[in-house]
Amino acid sequence: MTGANVSHTKWMKRAIFLASLGKNTTxxxxxxxxxxxxxxxxxxSEGFHFKAGMxxxxxxxxxxLKKDAKGGSIYVNLEPCCHQGRTPPCVDKVISSGxxxxxISIEDPDVRVAGKGIKMLEEAGIKVHLGLCxxxxxxxxxAFIHRNITKKAFGVFKWAMSIDGRIALKNGKSKWITNExxxxxxxxxxxxxxxxxxxxxxxxxxxPLLTTRGLKNPEPLRVVFTKSLDLPIKSNLWDCSxxxxxxxxxxxxxxxxxxxxxxxxxxxxxxxxxxxxxISKILAKRGCNKVLWECGPRLATAAIKSNCxxxxxxxxxxKILGGENSMNPLADxxxxxxxxIIKLSESQxxxxxxxxCVKSSLKN
Numbered sequence: 490m491t492g493a494n495v496s497h498t499k500w501m502k503r504a505i506f507l508a509s510l511g512k513n514t515t516x517x518x519x520x521x522x523x524x525x526x527x528x529x530x531x532x533x534s535e536g537f538h539f540k541a542g543m544x545x546x547x548x549x550x551x552x553x554l555k556k557d558a559k560g561g562s563i564y565v566n567l568e569p570c571c572h573q574g575r576t577p578p579c580v581d582k583v584i585s586s587g588x589x590x591x592x593i594s595i596e597d598p599d600v601r602v603a604g605k606g607i608k609m610l611e612e613a614g615i616k617v618h619l620g621l622c623x624x625x626x627x628x629x630x631x632a633f634i635h636r637n638i639t640k641k642a643f644g645v646f647k648w649a650m651s652i653d654g655r656i657a658l659k660n661g662k663s664k665w666i667t668n669e670x671x672x673x674x675x676x677x678x679x680x681x682x683x684x685x686x687x688x689x690x691x692x693x694x695x696x697p698l699l700t701t702r703g704l705k706n707p708e709p710l711r712v713v714f715t716k717s718l719d720l721p722i723k724s725n726l727w728d729c730s731x732x733x734x735x736x737x738x739x740x741x742x743x744x745x746x747x748x749x750x751x752x753x754x755x756x757x758x759x760x761x762x763x764x765x766x767x768i769s770k771i772l773a774k775r776g777c778n779k780v781l782w783e784c785g786p787r788l789a790t791a792a793i794k795s796n797c798x799x800x801x802x803x804x805x806x807x808k809i810l811g812g813e814n815s816m817n818p819l820a821d822x823x824x825x826x827x828x829x830i831i832k833l834s835e836s837q838x839x840x841x842x843x844x845x846c847v848k849s850s851l852k853n
Contacts (some may be wrong), residue, residue: 517776
């Protein structure tokens with residue numbers, strides 16, 4: 490790699506780092522960082538997108554300019570937008586600044602942009618370099634990219650289990666399988682998500698709170714999917730002062746008389762079947778890039794079958810629960826041959842006290 494290429498890579502990695510500062514706050518927008526150099530290659534400004542409705546990365550960088558950018562360069566990890574949203578198009582700012590070179594890591598998959606921003610820059614006489622640090626940029630915005638391409642939210646399934654693969658005793662008791670450190674990590678981990686999904690059975694049995702315990706504001710949307718609508722009259726999720734709640738029900742099977750049990754502060758949507766794909770699409774339309782499935786075995790299995798889950802995270806405790814009828818994290822996929830099984834990739838293993846945490850991607 491030449492000295493010039495090393496320098497370009499350095500500044501793009503800086504833009505990617507800046508983008509990561511908006512890690513938990515930008516949805517439905519992507520995470521974007523921008524770096525501006527003057528005509529002599531000296532850093533004169535930088536910025537990042539913090540939250541939807543606030544200035545985009547390029548706009549923040551131009552607002553922070555302390556020197557004329559004319560003849561200079563801009564490094565940005567995602568193609569600048571070229572449409573009017575809650576904020577003006579970033580392409581216009583780049584063009585009017587007199588910048589001569591734009592280093593862009595990846596194209597924006599949003600159909601309102603999708604190469605149009607790059608074309609406008611080139612037509613304005615700006616030299617565009619595409620593809621620098623592509624892998625890192627794709628990984629940073631994989632949830633945003635997935636939602637725009639598939640129209641479904643990027644899904645992660647999380648569970649905790651004993652070393653013999655049980656999530657509860659056969660009588661249903663499960664508190665606590667993992668240690669305190671693992672449970673605290675789950676609360677902070679939830680801050681990465683726009684919504685947390687459970688099934689009606691989990692709500693009835695566990696009455697969870699499903700928050701980050703104040704680590705994110707606003708808290709992720711709490712979602713309950715129910716086939717029957719037979720939900721408890723009292724529930725932690727009915728307290729909307731802590732976080733918003735959405736109930737999605739299968740209109741083909743639910744008893745609508747139970748709708749009266751749900752407080753008016755809770756949003757309610759109906760779907761035509763129990764296919765989890767419908768849940769994922771609803772959340773994508775609501776601007777959720779990344780969602781966490783904390784549901785039971787049947788809903789999780791159905792979600793995997795429907796390609797609604799792209800990653801799994803398993804907390805494994807060095808405990809043996811035993812019991813022939815004890816619960817497993819997933820239901821039967823009815824595989825008959827080993828070549829039918831689901832293979833995981835990009836696995837990462839970490840230790841949390843005496844517990845293990847395994848993160849893997851699904852090849853679906």
